[in-house]
Amino acid sequence: MNFLEITIQKQKAINLLVNKFAEQISCNPGILESHGRDESTHIPMPPDAVFFAQSTEDIATAVKICAEYNLPIIPYGAGTSLEGHLTAVHGGLSIDMSRMNRVIAVNENDMDVRIEAGITRKDLNAHLRDKGLFFPVDPGANCTLGGMVATRASGTNAVKYGTIREQLLSLKVITASGDIIETGTRSKKSAAGYDLTHLFCGSEGTLGIVTEISLKVHGIPEKVAAGICRFTSLEKAVNTVISTIQMGIPVSRIELLDTLSVRAVNGYSKTEYPEANTLFIEFSGSEASVQDQIENFTMLASEYGGTHVEFAENQEDINALWHARHQLLYATRALSPGKNFITTDVCIPISSLAECIIKTRADLDASGLFGSIVGHVGDGNFHTIILYDPAKPAELEIAESLNRRMVRRAIDMGGTSTGEHGIGTGKREFLVWERESAIPVMRMIKQALDPKNIMNPGKIFLDIA
């Protein structure tokens, strides 16, 4: 088909959708613009229409129309992804899940819930709180659960509770042909057939649309304590993390903020943390176990010269600490207004973490660009936020070559280019570096499940347009 024919086909599909769903379909330019971007600085590309979906059945109907007329489909959660996942590279229909935010069932006795995919992490936790339950996976952003499933998200609590992957029991998914499937059951384990739950988790909307999720939740711990610990060098801070993990101290969060990150946090969140390479740590469990963990950690940190280990035990102080941590992307940007940024996401075996971070810091310092290092270091996962001047193309090139060297370093150490952000449009080349042998099999699956390539096209694979 030529461009004109494609445009006519698309318009037919949108007309049918408008006839069917009336004001649930929007072509308002502002809405289109906001649905073609995420929180990164990847170039936004708006869809042709946005569908504010209200039920699985409605989405299935819409998918059938899109399939007939080859209109691409891009599921949209809270717009917080970081690798261009939401850009409509060939236009198409953005399916906004925000109205599908119901809690369908809370099974307290089994510690599992059934939710619609458009509910946000914070809304789910607000719903669970008075039942003594919580959903631990916490990427910082107030993303939707569907978005977390799509990108295989994790965040600060993964070192104790695992990523979104470990919480999943079953998914309701709409396939590229508009069929509705259920991938699992509520049982804690199963050996029945192919594990489609985990195939769809991390597939970034390229194989189907997740509309409902059954997932494990956890009991709110009896006691939580969070605190900070400062070090005279990056190496000492990271070695403290490595020893903590290797000794099996069951930290629930252990986050690294380098000196620059602490400066950014102070400026943005009006905190007064001394500017040093710092660990933010959280322990949880029974009263006795938290005390035990604090003592073991403090002793261990002091061996690496960790000073000013201070722990807060009231929820307000703990929340303030993690809020400051979670604002770091915005905080780093605020250090140099007008700059754009790239954010990186390597994850490596923990034994190589110190070497990888120190080489990365040195490379950053030598580049002349401004960048902070922060991370879920307990998992071996860290991010750099590298600022560049959008008016100076050479700076973007330098930032990208820093990232490329870091990814190569991580892969050489047995690691991955992305611990939790996903591939999107931004890391497609890195996927080839990292999993070249496996890509043909991924591609066979994509081709089999989405032969017309209408499900979030242009993501994950370099050369499927």
Added chain:
Amino acid sequence: MNFLEITIQKQKAINLLVNKFAEQISCNPGILESHGRDESTHIPMPPDAVFFAQSTEDIATAVKICAEYNLPIIPYGAGTSLEGHLTAVHGGLSIDMSRMNRVIAVNENDMDVRIEAGITRKDLNAHLRDKGLFFPVDPGANCTLGGMVATRASGTNAVKYGTIREQLLSLKVITASGDIIETGTRSKKSAAGYDLTHLFCGSEGTLGIVTEISLKVHGIPEKVAAGICRFTSLEKAVNTVISTIQMGIPVSRIELLDTLSVRAVNGYSKTEYPEANTLFIEFSGSEASVQDQIENFTMLASEYGGTHVEFAENQEDINALWHARHQLLYATRALSPGKNFITTDVCIPISSLAECIIKTRADLDASGLFGSIVGHVGDGNFHTIILYDPAKPAELEIAESLNRRMVRRAIDMGGTSTGEHGIGTGKREFLVWERESAIPVMRMIKQALDPKNIMNPGKIFLDIA
């Protein structure tokens, strides 16, 4: 092709394999017979040849030959599966993995290992012991790790450590076209592309052959204590389990043996456990935490009338206890020599466990057949071992209808027909009951990855011959 043409094609492939691999290929009738069966009483069907593989590259070469001549391929580990997974329903080449049993790397600092798929669970643990590490997943049988990956196995320790699925980092897999792929990296988490590691896990050799595995291992706990606790009714025993899990007491194993099972164990293992509905429990962790767990559990069990809570702390007694438990299949058979058996494997949300087990026990009692109930009840997973007289076809029918009712009961309660044994040939109908909507997607994947249907044909899907 007609039968004669198929036979000629097969013979050509086997001739080529013999030319290539000489004495690594066996057509000895005894060897063929032993490779066409598992530990169940599903009717054995021998392959046409057995290949004692020694390297990934050799298997890839063999697969290419098989693909060219449409010779089916059945990977063979230790022969301990229970659902007819190893039967050569269309003949073919059994690939015996037992010579591929090397430990390739132990990364102590990252607590992960790289192994060949033919290593057994016990050999792996023997290798790890002096490093203070262990691999926890324990299905009882001394299966190979490749077999565990293929059937998504778990066992007694899953309540604390998760199943084989949760331990996997990456797999080396040979595809149906003989290509060698690596599905992941050594990093603890990754969001890079489709999760092929977990797609191949549980695919029962129908999508490819796993030849190497990177997996997490764990530190040997400082302290382990195991013991038994007896109850006056099945219901009280199961309710103790439910409360233990719901209260979050971190048991490492909690196994139910009903009265019949205890009688069987005593007869077979020369133990003298009083005949009662009994829990076998294990706690592990620090000295203080184990003491704490024992106290909490004992208090809780006593609320349900649990008596004679006794804990052993020396490794010999603990081993004897678990050895007795793991012999239960043989022990139950020994109660009635000459009988065949079927073993069942439902897994349900824990809140429904008491109801499901009690209804199942009543159904068993009413059937006139002899059957024991045993299980990894902390996961909601239990087995019945139902004996029948092979000379009386009506008994097999009764046993199968008991199983069908149990599976229906489990599915109605939100559970699965198989917690850990897999589908094989024996549960293909149940897969349809349980995941009907998802089977077309599983089938698309099978068709895409194995278009000639040479990878362990006749398993998982009812109507792919």
